Amino acid sequence: MRVVFVIMAMLFLPVQVLAVTLAEDIATTIMLRGHPCGGSVVSQIQESSDASGNRTIRATCPNGHRYQVDVNSEGRVSVRRLN
Amino acid sequence: MKHSGFSLLILAGMLLSFSTLTLGCVKKSEVLVSDKQVVEQNPVEVKEVKEMGKVEIVEKQQSVTVIKIAPDSEQKVAPKPSDLGLEQLVERLKKTEAIGFLTKLAIRADVLDFKKTVDSYRKRGENTETLRSRFDGLVLKILALLEHDPDLSKDIHFARESIWNSLVEVKS
Numbered sequence A: 001m002r003v004v005f006v007i008m009a010m011l012f013l014p015v016q017v018l019a020v021t022l023a024e025d026i027a028t029t030i031m032l033r034g035h036p037c038g039g040s041v042v043s044q045i046q047e048s049s050d051a052s053g054n055r056t057i058r059a060t061c062p063n064g065h066r067y068q069v070d071v072n073s074e075g076r077v078s079v080r081r082l083n
Numbered sequence B: 001m002k003h004s005g006f007s008l009l010i011l012a013g014m015l016l017s018f019s020t021l022t023l024g025c026v027k028k029s030e031v032l033v034s035d036k037q038v039v040e041q042n043p044v045e046v047k048e049v050k051e052m053g054k055v056e057i058v059e060k061q062q063s064v065t066v067i068k069i070a071p072d073s074e075q076k077v078a079p080k081p082s083d084l085g086l087e088q089l090v091e092r093l094k095k096t097e098a099i100g101f102l103t104k105l106a107i108r109a110d111v112l113d114f115k116k117t118v119d120s121y122r123k124r125g126e127n128t129e130t131l132r133s134r135f136d137g138l139v140l141k142i143l144a145l146l147e148h149d150p151d152l153s154k155d156i157h158f159a160r161e162s163i164w165n166s167l168v169e170v171k172s
Helices: A002-012 A022-032 B002-022 B086-095 B101-124 B128-148 B150-158 B160-168
Strands: A043-049 A055-060 A066-071 A077-081 B055-060 B063-068
Touching: A022 A043, A022 A055, A022 A066, A022 A077, A022 B101, A022 B128, A066 B101, A077 B101, B086 B101, B086 B150, B086 B160, B101 B128, B101 B160, B128 B150, B128 B160, B150 B160
Parallel strands: none
Antiparallel strands: A043 A055, A055 A066, A066 A077, B055 B063
16 A cells, blocks of 8 residues: 555656755766766765865766866866876 | 555556646637637637636627636746846756756856857957857756756746847847
């Protein structure tokens, strides 16, 4: 009976906006800048920021490539491969 | 036996959902009214169309014909022009949770770069129509990212021409 309720709920479930995670966000940004990632979620995320407001994020894609995402104080995003 | 009972219930659920979706469809003998045009399947005189989703009565000589207008879900109703303003769309893009913060920053940088390119083309007196394919690519990229926010994606798609016009128009 529970299965029926689940199926009925899925049938009538409205389409909702799903919030993306940081891992998905980083993977999307890497791909948006034209780099191959091999999946939509990254792992081994390391974040750091300096006093001038620049932010650096390092993450590993499912294909094994490790990238560094730099966000400067003006909001410009750049991606470079580390390995 | 237990499985067949489940299957029957699932089938009943699917039938129920299907009947819910098809409720409000226009019958063959009725007049189908879309957002732009009136298609008459019977020779009736349509006097006035007020609002979507309401039943209206149209008189022709002595007979009274009931016109059932298909509900909004059955039609491709264009969004209101007030929802398609560039500023409103930008605000909605900023607020949507379908795109992450970093991705929004990356898109913003792309849009700003594109605006700079359009401005430089305009200053040099070159034809900005050559940038149209690049603009379409940028919009497509944004639409692809808005996979989880179909309403905003649809509105941006509808507003594509007005966005392009606002980009290339000469501001005095």
